[in-house]
Amino acid sequence: MTPFRVLLSSAIILPISLLLAAKSDTGNVRINIREVDALDVSNPGVISMDGVSGSNIFNGTSASPGKLNYSHNGPKTKKISAEVRPAGNPSGHDISLTINVAGGAGIQTILSNGNIQGAKTVLSGITPGKVTDKDVQYAATCTTDGTPLDTDTDFVIRVTFTTTE
Amino acid sequence: MRWILLLLMPVFYCSLAAQTPSIRVRGNWSERVNEADLTAGAGSDLESTYTSTNGQYTLRITGFGNTAVQDAWRVDVRKNDTNWDTALKLFVKRTSNGFGTGTVSGGTTFQEVTNTDKTFFNGSNDRSFLRVQARVTGVSLTIPPAVYSTAIVFTIVDI
8 A cells, every 4th residue: 555545545534533523513492482362251241231211222231341361473463353153142132232342443233133243343453462451341232022121031142252364 | 564554544543533622412402382371371471481401401522531630621602593583582501510520610500692602611621411401581472483493502612
């Protein structure tokens, strides 16, 4: 073997040896932030219907408002809609129900003469972050002709809230 | 004579490599953040701070020998981002002294890791099983959902 070959083999071995002795090494950090879309609306107080003098109309507002709390981190703004679905609307009444979320879209009718009115936007343009303790006020009207108030019946109407982009 | 040279060369180089400062890191950290991390459910923000186990990363430093003669070194740390949000802050701290004939000092409180090298801790001679803990702060709902990743780069410096 010539000296040239010796040097050549050495030139190959040396870099390999030095590579095995790295001066830096790494450990990875991975933070997986998942989509957050958490909505909670508490029940309002009972709406007691009182008669209006000189008519067959009864009306009332919730004794205390519900509270809306929402958190999201979506890349787009979100909106919240409210609706009464068929399963949440008992039969045998002509109640009209409105909803008003503080700082939201104003008064929205979600039940009219006992008929569901579809989803209504109650809060929109919600940027990523949190919405805390927004008052949710309800008001209802009905008539003695369409709603058997004389039997002291409780009507439980379920309002469903949905978030969308 | 040539044959002797040829046989001695790898031995010489291996010896040289053994004396070359080297650092080895074992461990990776993965954290998942979701609705369960809201501080008080809907209407609240996400926990902002997440901390790894105290031995998430284990470091081994070689090439400085194990004799009574103290051969000093320093470990620098930085990060190399793959996908990282500027609101996220990364910190590390050393949680154990490891084993070895030399010494080790510093780095026992969380210090921020940036994209430029900063001194992490110092020591001498070969040390193994040096444990490191990581922490991420700044998580909030304003950071879009995604996988954020970076590499913590530990560099051994012969001083």
